[in-house]
Amino acid sequence: MQTLRGIPVSAGFVIGKVFVIEDEARLRVKKRDIDPANVPAELERYDFARMASISELNDLHQTAADEMGKEAAKIFLFHIGVLNDPSILTPIKKMIEDEMVNAEYAISSTFDTISKKFANHPDSTFQSKVDDLRDLASRQLRNLETNQKISIANLDEGTVIVARDLTPSQTAGFDRTKVAAFVTALGGPTSHTAIVAGALNLPAVVGVRNLLSQASDGQRIIVDGEKGRIILDPDEETIDQYHQAQLRARQVSLSLHEYAELPAITADGVHITLLGNIEFAQEIDQVINDGGTGIGLYRTEFLFLTRKTEPTEEDHYQAYSECVKQLKGKPLTIRTIDLGADKYTQEQEENPERNPYLGLRSIRYCLAHQDIFRTQLRAILRASAHGPIKVMFPLITNIAEFRTGKYFIREEMEELDEQGVAYDKDIEIGMMVEVPAAALMAGSFAREVDFFSIGTNDLVQYTLAVDRTNERVASLYTPIHPAVLKLIRDVARAGRRNDIPVSCCGQSAADPAFAALLLGLGVRTISATSSSLPMLKKTIRGLTVSRCERIAKKAISFDSEAEAGSYVQSRLRKLVPEVFDGRPVG
Numbered sequence: 001m002q003t004l005r006g007i008p009v010s011a012g013f014v015i016g017k018v019f020v021i022e023d024e025a026r027l028r029v030k031k032r033d034i035d036p037a038n039v040p041a042e043l044e045r046y047d048f049a050r051m052a053s054i055s056e057l058n059d060l061h062q063t064a065a066d067e068m069g070k071e072a073a074k075i076f077l078f079h080i081g082v083l084n085d086p087s088i089l090t091p092i093k094k095m096i097e098d099e100m101v102n103a104e105y106a107i108s109s110t111f112d113t114i115s116k117k118f119a120n121h122p123d124s125t126f127q128s129k130v131d132d133l134r135d136l137a138s139r140q141l142r143n144l145e146t147n148q149k150i151s152i153a154n155l156d157e158g159t160v161i162v163a164r165d166l167t168p169s170q171t172a173g174f175d176r177t178k179v180a181a182f183v184t185a186l187g188g189p190t191s192h193t194a195i196v197a198g199a200l201n202l203p204a205v206v207g208v209r210n211l212l213s214q215a216s217d218g219q220r221i222i223v224d225g226e227k228g229r230i231i232l233d234p235d236e237e238t239i240d241q242y243h244q245a246q247l248r249a250r251q252v253s254l255s256l257h258e259y260a261e262l263p264a265i266t267a268d269g270v271h272i273t274l275l276g277n278i279e280f281a282q283e284i285d286q287v288i289n290d291g292g293t294g295i296g297l298y299r300t301e302f303l304f305l306t307r308k309t310e311p312t313e314e315d316h317y318q319a320y321s322e323c324v325k326q327l328k329g330k331p332l333t334i335r336t337i338d339l340g341a342d343k344y345t346q347e348q349e350e351n352p353e354r355n356p357y358l359g360l361r362s363i364r365y366c367l368a369h370q371d372i373f374r375t376q377l378r379a380i381l382r383a384s385a386h387g388p389i390k391v392m393f394p395l396i397t398n399i400a401e402f403r404t405g406k407y408f409i410r411e412e413m414e415e416l417d418e419q420g421v422a423y424d425k426d427i428e429i430g431m432m433v434e435v436p437a438a439a440l441m442a443g444s445f446a447r448e449v450d451f452f453s454i455g456t457n458d459l460v461q462y463t464l465a466v467d468r469t470n471e472r473v474a475s476l477y478t479p480i481h482p483a484v485l486k487l488i489r490d491v492a493r494a495g496r497r498n499d500i501p502v503s504c505c506g507q508s509a510a511d512p513a514f515a516a517l518l519l520g521l522g523v524r525t526i527s528a529t530s531s532s533l534p535m536l537k538k539t540i541r542g543l544t545v546s547r548c549e550r551i552a553k554k555a556i557s558f559d560s561e562a563e564a565g566s567y568v569q570s571r572l573r574k575l576v577p578e579v580f581d582g583r584p585v586g
């Protein structure tokens, strides 16, 4: 039995079996020891990759022969010959059998050795073949990945996905009936993998050191999404303890459910609006069930991340109309696509950015890809004919970005008018406050926007200069830092003075203690993952706004986040012990 620690990002307990997702970089370089019993399976993987590569090369040979003639196509026959050559197959197979290593390592090291021999050969004919050999090694490695994709499609129930890192699209793409939890070696508390795991209601732990050297396929694992730890090969006693913990968690969730039905009113009678964050239309049902009165953040970039091709206007329109239909008159806040940073399909980008969090992301990306942006805006406007929709732009940093976005909306409206297409002429247009520049200038922005939505995930990252996805600096990622609280206070103040609503939709809003601070700082709308809504309601109903204001005022006055955190924790523990006992703050 072995316990590894990481960062808890999505609560819950799972007892399941490990499935390791290999990433390409690791496939290429990492040597992995194979259990003697798994050697035949590893040989089969190698054969699968080799035969799949030969079949691809046969196709290429045929196409090249048709298009360029038999002579030019000969190169592919050479490639096929290499893959069938016993002087190459034999050492690869022997290496898997004798050294009991993974097929990736056996292929790449054997091809490496041969490539070096070719490169050092005095005859230039050999030297000229070095690139072909490297290409052949890559082709087989790619096919080993395909082989892995096939096994991903056939996962067993209760599978725990273990990976170095997962892209949002990978996380969203797993079969939810089979995958029970995620564990990654990289990532921080608000990385998008964490967000998607929360949306899918699956426990997740990220930033687990030594994960990949310790976990292997088929191993028994316990994922503790509360404490942020995993246990490999747990003994029977530990399994039993976690079975009990699962039962208790189920009971707590059932007892919290009664709050879903009750209004979100503080003990001194202030109405708070509680909304849900979603990435997919299918989550709406759960938001409503958990007591949400609408959607405060729809992360529409997931329409891009979950498919290979760019969504059409119709794809957008269908998705938004579906949300409106399910919401039955409750409001839907659509955030225009927030691609970039860790929500790139980086491989789509021919030139990956050196520093993508400070790069062409969010509204900047949209303004640089106007066709994509306008397609989305038209679809949003068309869907607004069917129910209450608001639209907001992510990562606004200067007023010109907001004005340009709004100008595009006006232009699309004019076109729709000309075509006689219906839409909501009074659609509200707001912005996310996610960078300190926007928070500091909130007074100016407030004169032009219809609403603010504070995105603490990014606001914390940019205020404290801490990459939200980097597990090495995760302990520095502290939403309760007085600098962050001051920025939130200023945004709420600007909203009040200009009579525009201010909401908060970052992950920290799901934390009851942070939510209490938000109320104290003047925020009256909270949007969070659906599973957190019942607990938030319980917290709101147990507190008064005046008390929250006093706590927030004091928290903001501390010099450090540590002092602010322990003060808030001790106050809230006294006020609502049933919520805060044993719960860390910030």
Ligand code: PEP
Pocket: 190, 195, 297, 299, 338, 434, 454, 455, 456, 457, 458, 459, 505, 506, 507
């Ligand atoms: C945020 O930054 O707080 C936010 C809600 O946006 P995202 O997490 O999608 O970047």
Ligand code: MG
Pocket: 394, 434, 455, 457, 458
């Ligand atoms: Mg953000």
